[in-house]
Each structure stands twice: as C-alpha cells, then as structure tokens.
Amino acid sequence: MAQVTLTNVKKIYAGGVEAVKGVSFDIPDGGFCVLVGPSGCGKSTLLRMVAGLETISAGEVSIGNRVVNQIGPAERDIAMVFQNYALYPHMSVYDNMAYGLRNLGTPKDEIDKRVKEAARILAIEALLDRRPKQLSGGQRQRVAMGRAIVRKPQVFLFDEPLSNLDAKLRVQMRVEIKKLQRSLGVTAIYVTHDQVEAMTLSDKLVVMNGGQVEQIGLPAEVYKKPASKFVATFIGSPPMNILPGTIDGPGIVALGDAILEARDVRQDLPAQSPVEVGLRPEDVEIASEGAAGSLPFDVEFIEELGATQLFHGQLAGLPFVMQAATDEISAHPGRIWITVDPDRVHVFDVKTGARLGRG
Numbered sequence: 001m002a003q004v005t006l007t008n009v010k011k012i013y014a015g016g017v018e019a020v021k022g023v024s025f026d027i028p029d030g031g032f033c034v035l036v037g038p039s040g041c042g043k044s045t046l047l048r049m050v051a052g053l054e055t056i057s058a059g060e061v062s063i064g065n066r067v068v069n070q071i072g073p074a075e076r077d078i079a080m081v082f083q084n085y086a087l088y089p090h091m092s093v094y095d096n097m098a099y100g101l102r103n104l105g106t107p108k109d110e111i112d113k114r115v116k117e118a119a120r121i122l123a124i125e126a127l128l129d130r131r132p133k134q135l136s137g138g139q140r141q142r143v144a145m146g147r148a149i150v151r152k153p154q155v156f157l158f159d160e161p162l163s164n165l166d167a168k169l170r171v172q173m174r175v176e177i178k179k180l181q182r183s184l185g186v187t188a189i190y191v192t193h194d195q196v197e198a199m200t201l202s203d204k205l206v207v208m209n210g211g212q213v214e215q216i217g218l219p220a221e222v223y224k225k226p227a228s229k230f231v232a233t234f235i236g237s238p239p240m241n242i243l244p245g246t247i248d249g250p251g252i253v254a255l256g257d258a259i260l261e262a263r264d265v266r267q268d269l270p271a272q273s274p275v276e277v278g279l280r281p282e283d284v285e286i287a288s289e290g291a292a293g294s295l296p297f298d299v300e301f302i303e304e305l306g307a308t309q310l311f312h313g314q315l316a317g318l319p320f321v322m323q324a325a326t327d328e329i330s331a332h333p334g335r336i337w338i339t340v341d342p343d344r345v346h347v348f349d350v351k352t353g354a355r356l357g358r359g
C-alpha cells in the first residue's frame with residue numbers, strides 16, 4: 001500500500017500538444033481517487049504517467065516514498081485495468097491471471113494460491129479454463145480485475161474500465177470495484193468521463209479541464225460548492241441550470257424581474273454587476289402561488305423518469321429545468337411557483353466562470 005504524490009506534473013507530446021499543464025495533488029494510502037473530465041482533458045495521459053506508460057515532461061510522480069519518474073512500469077508496483085481488458089485471447093482465464101506472476105518468477109504454488117484466491121473473491125472460479133472469447137463482457141472485466149489483484153500491487157490504476165459494459169452491469173461492477181478496493185485497502189486511481197461513477201467511487205474527486213485541475217475535494221463538497229461554472233455543469237445530472245443575472249444588493253441576485261436570496265455570494269460585489277446564477281434542477285421546491293420569495297416557472301413539457309419527473313420551461317423568462325417527485329405536482333404544462341433554498345444558489349463570474357462565494 002502506498003501514498004501517491006503528483007508535484008507539478010506536465011506532459012507535452014511530440015508536436016507540442018500540452019496535454020497536462022502542471023498538476024499537483026496527493027492520494028493517501030488506501031484512498032480512491034477519481035480523475036473525471038470531458039474527452040481530451042488529459043486524464044488518461046496523467047494516469048499513464050503514473051503507470052510509467054508515458055514519459056513525464058516535467059514535475060515529479062512518487063509512489064510510496066519513491067520518485068518513479070525514471071522507473072519502468074514493471075518496477076512501479078502498480079497494476080492497471082484497461083477499458084478493453086487487454087486479455088490474451090489464446091490463453092485460458094487461469095493463464096491470463098497467472099501470466100504476470102510467471103514473468104516475475106513467482107513459485108508455481110504461490111501463483112496457484114493467488115489465482116484461486118482472486119478467482120474466489122471475484123466469483124469466477126468456474127471460468128478458469130475458458131478462453132476470453134467464451135466470456136461475457138462483465139466476466140472479462142472480472143478477469144482483468146483478477147489479473148490486477150494477483151499481483152498484490154501498491155496501487156490500482158483504472159482507465160475507464162466499465163465503458164464497454166451495458167448500463168446495468170456498469171452499476172453492478174462499480175459497486176464491486178469499490179467493495180474490492182476497500183477490502184484490499186489498495187490505493188486506487190480511476191479515470192472516467194462519467195460523473196456518476198466519479199461521484200460514487202471516489203473519496204477524492206479531481207475534476208480536470210483542458211489539462212488542468214478545476215477542483216479537488218470530497219465528492220459531496222464538489223457537488224455542493226462547485227469551484228467554477230465548468231464543475232457546476234459537469235458534476236450533477238441533469239446539469240445545473242445557469243442563468244444570466246445581476247447583483248441586486250448584498251446577498252441578493254436578480255433574474256429578469258425576479259429576486260433571489262443567495263447566501264454564499266461575495267458581499268462586496270457592486271449592485272448591477274452581471275453574474276451567472278446556478279440552480280440545480282433538484283434544489284427547487286414547489287411553492288404556493290405568489291408565496292414570499294417565490295418565482296414563476298412556466299412549464300412547457302414534462303419528461304417522466306419514473307421516481308421523478310423533469311419539468312422543462314421558462315423561469316422568469318429564461319430556459320430552465322427542474323426535477324421533482326412525481327406525486328409533488330400535477331403533471332401538466334402551465335405556470336407554477338417555485339422557491340430555492342438561499343444556501344443552494346450558486347453565483348459565478350461571467351468572464352472567468354469562477355465561483356463568487358464568500359470563501
């Protein structure tokens with residue numbers, strides 16, 4: 001087990017693409033860190049630098065107390081699980097799992113013990129004689145996990161390991177990966193562009209954009225206090241509504257004709273400053289008509305999700321989506337009145353997108 005530390009890590013590919021622009025953070029021993037961000041933000045490049053599959057252009061990567069910049073992948077004591085599983089098609093499941101240990105010269109008895117133990121943990125004991133093509137996607141993913149487990153690495157690295165599975169299996173495997181990582185106590189770094197996976201798996205969430213870190217924190221912190229408009233709209237589903245507004249006074253924002261109290265907003269912003277106001281679809285409450293502090297929401301159409309519904313329409317004349325439990329509201333287009341908890345109003349800088357919070 002080991003702590004992983006990244007200090008001002010950069011990657012400039014041949015041709016000049018600056019894929020990672022000076023990233024620093026650490027993952028405590030046994031922590032589960034998820035790197036999340038849109039396609040091309042540099043998350044795979046960063047993971048591959050930790051794995052030793054890409055050279056590090058500048059900065060330092062440490063695993064345990066050892067700087068590993070100049071150390072090859074095989075000596076880093078890591079195991080990686082890829083999106084495409086990377087299993088050897090001509091080998092049995094057993095041999096796929098045993099392969100790495102054989103290369104390391106591990107005694108046969110020890111290999112057998114570890115493979116059988118990993119197969120038991122992953123419930124693939126009955127599949128050990130099969131070839132990869134005789135397995136389902138979920139079973140292949142388990143074998144790929146098994147191959148990582150038998151190595152007893154200090155760090156697990158996952159690169160979008162669930163992307164090839166269907167939605168139901170993704171949820172199931174997500175839970176299994178988390179349970180497994182907890183029970184083995186191995187430090188993990190996991191790359192995904194799926195914000196649900198990122199929220200549910202991580203105890204340290206790193207949101208990346210354009211080769212840089214936008215925010216690092218506990219998943220609940222990132223959700224509740226997004227550091228920027230980018231994070232606000234990337235984390236959370238359906239995404240946060242962003243509406244143009246103005247500062248109307250200390251802790252008060254105006255949206256069109258409507259006025260809204262916002263507790264976490266800088267108090268020194270001059271009145272009439274333009275801002276962007278973020279409201280999560282699920283943070284909106286239905287109010288009685290004309291209730292104090294309520295805003296008019298003209299519902300245009302409704303999407304049924306089962307447990308909840310999405311109401312699409314115009315809030316104070318601006319496009320808006322709200323989410324509510326099915327039985328909370330009569331499901332018809334038309335005007336309703338809503339309120340938002342002042343603690344759940346987010347305010348962002350129009351130019352930089354930075355959160356204009358109290359700090």
Ligand SMILES: Nc1ncnc2c1ncn2[C@@H]1O[C@H](COP(=O)(O)OP(=O)(O)OP(=O)(O)O)[C@@H](O)[C@H]1O
Nearest residue numbers: 013014017019038039040041042043044045046193
């Ligand atoms: N071998 C390479 N040579 C040059 N540029 C590269 C190379 N690999 C990646 N890039 C570029 O570096 C940037 C980051 O790529 P990277 O694969 O790390 O992003 P990502 O966030 O993992 O995206 P995805 O989710 O699509 O895999 C992109 O602009 C990409 O085009």
